Amino acid sequence: MPYAIHTEDLTKSFGNFVAVNGISFDVNQSEIFGLLGPNGAGKTTTIKMLCTLLIPTRGKAEVDGYDVVKEADEVRKKIGVVTEKLIAYDRLTPLENLRIFGRLYGMDSQILKQRSEELLKLVELWDFRKTRVGNFSSGMRQRLNIVRALIHDPEIIFLDEPTIGLDPTTAHNIRELIKRLNKESEKTMLLTTHYMDEADRLCDRIGIIDYGRIVALDTPHNLKASVGLDATLEDVFIKLTGTKIRDEPIKNNQVRRPRFHFGGRF
Amino acid sequence: MMPFKTFEEILTIAYKDLKEFQRNRIGLVFSFVFPIMLIAMFGYMFPTTNVVHDVPVGIVNLDSGVYGKQVFDTIHLALSNSTAFKLVNVTTSDEAENMIFAGTIKGAVVIPENLTESLLSGNQAKIVILTDPTNTALSASITQGFSVLIDAISRQFASNIIRQNIQGLNPQFILQPVRADTQYIVSGGGSYFDFVAPGFIGMGVMMSGLTAVGAALAREREIGTLDGLLMAPISRVSIILGKTLAQTLRNLLQGSLIILLAIFVFGVHVRGNPLLIAAILILGTLSFLGIGIVATSIAKEQESAQFILGFLQFPMMFLSGVLFPVEQMPLPLQYVSKVLPLTYAVDALRKVMVLGVGPEGVIFQLFLLGILSVATIVIGVPLFDRAVRK
Secondary structure (H helix, E strand, O other): OOOOEEEEEEEEEEOOEEEEEEEEEEEOOOOEEEEEOOOOOOHHHHHHHHOOOOOOOEEEEEEOOEEOOOOHHHHHHHEEEEOOOOOOOOOOOHHHHHHHHHHHOOOOHHHHHHHHHHHHHHOOOHHHOOOOHHHOOHHHHHHHHHHHHHOOOOOEEEEEOOOOOOOHHHHHHHHHHHHHHHHHHOOEEEEEOOOHHHHHHHOOEEEEEEOOEEEEEEOHHHHHHHHOOOOOHHHHHHHHHOOOOOOOOHHHHHHHOOOOOOOOOO | OOOHHHHHHHHHHHHHHHHHHHHOHHHHHHHHHHHHHHHHHHHHHOOOOOOOOOEEEEEEEOOOOHHHHHHHHHHHHHOOOOOOEEEEEEOOHHHHHHHHHHOOOOEEEEEOOOHHHHHHOOOOOOOEEEEOOOOHHHHHHHHHHHHHHHHHHHHHHHHHHHHHHOOOOOHHHHHOOOOOOOOOOOOOOOOHHHHHHHHHHHHHHHHHHHHHHHHHHHHHHHHOHHHHHHHOOOOHHHHHHHHHHHHHHHHHHHHHHHHHHHHHOOOOOOOOOHHHHHHHHHHHHHHHHHHHHHHHHHOOOHHHHHHHHHHHHHHHHHHOOOOOOHHHOOHHHHHHHHOOHHHHHHHHHHHHHHHOOOHHHOHHHHHHHHHHHHHHHHHHHHHHHHHHHO
């Protein structure tokens, strides 16, 4: 059985800026793997390469045994991605959104219908199935985002800061959902988060990434033990990445973006 | 042969785009308001009826003889039913000039005091037209209107003179032995609006294609949904073609609306086959969308894309024969117009709409636009793929 995710010397640079600098790590099947790191450490860039949105500058990455560059379409069928931004059309309803994305994944319409209902009920959005997404609160949006990522029943799920900006109750519900999906249907998950507590509770293993490199990779228990008795994951994080605040310079933000811009209307 | 899967993906994307468009109230309203505005603007700019309405023009008769009175009465009679000019009797030419300066009248005809005397003594007589040259358009209308009238009066005098002096001869034979007789090959045509309408329809419908797909993709990137499409196991061709299909249908709808307005509100004559007109609009739209896709995929950033498209857009507006015939332009510009796709689209539209030409008459234009559509989309898709995955 191949690793769910396998990377070797994975590197991405934008011009002179090296966002991800030769990282190698593996994620086992059915594992929840956490990727932690300060802003600008390279977490999102790594996920984007694994999701076939960016082409690595160097090195290689495989998802479920498929190369992310050469076999991008196979990879795309296997993965579901919960991004920071909601991927859904505001002017359409949740059902319409799910129907469109499901069809793009080549789903049978009967199964699609069934699964939409199942998932929307699971995240308690079924009552709002005919409400336009534009009217949703941020908690509802994030729950829909998860449903959208799961619609085609992917093997491997990427979650880029899934609970950011949510109230404690919603965040809790989403964490429970993640745990449940992992336990009941043995989904592999790669998760990034800034909440150390969340990572500690959810992840089987954690990789800490800084300046585009993996600086530590172990189980939460071992990571904490390496720092000392009673240490929290936050202590580990601070020890490894320092206390200096990383504000992402705006210049890097621009460089980070792929070269893809379009003119507005005339 | 396009695989069924790709076809379904294209339809899904197109359906999604149209559904979003349908839900966008403001966008929907404006896509109907825009054609109305466009056609209204040009409809009123190039009216089919005479522009001049109830322009006050003075008339001064300084001649006390019989012919002065006759000319004075003839002019009054001729203009009694005219909506263009309103005659105002003035006693002296100085007063007429002052009134022109004051703006109470826009021009004047002065019958000089020696009119009868000149005619009776066998000399050529003069009737003076006074106008304000600073108001070029009005001055030209007055000059032209009254010259025609005075010419007619003059011919009437001539006929009488000929009839009195030479018996048994048709006066027209001496006055004008040969006369030009213009016959239009299609009935009713000939107004400038008939000429410009197809151009504006073509421009209005197709030019928006240049930025359309690029703007739609930029929007999806901004709201984040583009990543969702790119992460789905579908080909890039489907994304581009789906958006292209949706945009083409929108433009076709808009084009039909503009044409219907032009016909029913502004009396533009459309003779050609509607299906042929639709075919030209579709191929035209496709080639513009294709150019837009290539340009926006090449451009490193938004600004460059705008420069490239602006660089294409402005020459096209003026050099594609939309406003005036390509044949009237200086030779170097004619060469430029030959490489602009809008030239061919507008030319084909005009031939079909104004002359009622059949498919065989525009096959060359359709062929060119078809080639351009296919070529730009074939080039554009890999460029787009490269741009998004950089």
